Amino acid sequence: MIEVNDLSKRYGEKLAVDSLSFAVRPGVVTGFLGPNGAGKSTTMRVIMGLDRPTSGQVRVNGRSYAQLKAPLREIGALLEAKAIHPGRPAYHHLLSLAASNGIGKGRVLDVIDMVGLSEVARKRAGGFSLGMGQRLGIASALLGDPRIVMLDEPVNGLDPEGVLWIRNLLKSLAGQGRTVFVSSHLMSEMALIAEDLIVIGRGRLLAAGPIADFIARASSRGVRVRSPQAAGLRALLLGEGVTVTNAEPGVLEVTGLDPARIGERAAAAGLVLHELSPREASLEEAFMELTRDAVEYHATTDALATAGRTNR
């Protein structure tokens, strides 16, 4: 369990985290989302005791990080790519980390195997690809067999096989009853991995809870209706507050009416339906909607267009 209570972190003028409170429960994967600069990495650094809060507290399994007797056994983290001596083999890097935390050699070999680095464990870490470095970072996080695993952008640099591997790994860690807290900008990946979400923007909490609720709360995307009598159905449904657009021949996108009403009206008029499906917002659409006002670094196509005009 991770508990963040009224946490604020200021860097000079910049309030990176602003009165943030949330809890991350064990047994599920919790995604940590927010636009660039929202304060995710800062929050994770404070949880790991790498940065001091300006105010507020963080509890890791009920204690502050400094109070943990064997931190690596309580919480394992992959934050930004770890500074690893480039000349040092991965095996020796993990071995010294293990030794300084009273962890045996057997566990080092286990985690190397778990992250798929057995064949290259004796090679210098300096020659590792981004994906291999990421796997080594995850091996370090898992070394103490921790009850909490916290990973900042773990799929960064991983190929599709690596992405699938991390997805399964995180789910199985959560399935073992661990607390798994993971940030990512890849919404499609988050939608597959996470059950709960914490969403922040400009250092403040925007949403917390099950991913399904988060998507359901986002505005409805309308209803997709397929009918061999689409023109007649369209005329029947149109009315105040209802929009009907022809998505493709024989398919209508209806907003302003729920699927039950559409089905009832079609039945009453004797019109045949081949499909009647509510269109749920994707996680990405829900995220964009929620964070629209909290995005700090907007890239506008307008700016590009202006630049293009002035360069002409």
Ligand SMILES: Nc1ncnc2c1ncn2[C@@H]1O[C@H](COP(=O)(O)OP(=O)(O)OP(=O)(O)O)[C@@H](O)[C@H]1O
């Ligand atoms: N050491 C620091 N000194 C000054 N400002 C900092 C420092 N660390 C972070 N910040 C600022 O705090 C804000 C939050 O940064 P943070 O890296 O926590 O955001 P993030 O959500 O992790 O962003 P991203 O998704 O881009 O990684 C940013 O405006 C950043 O510039």
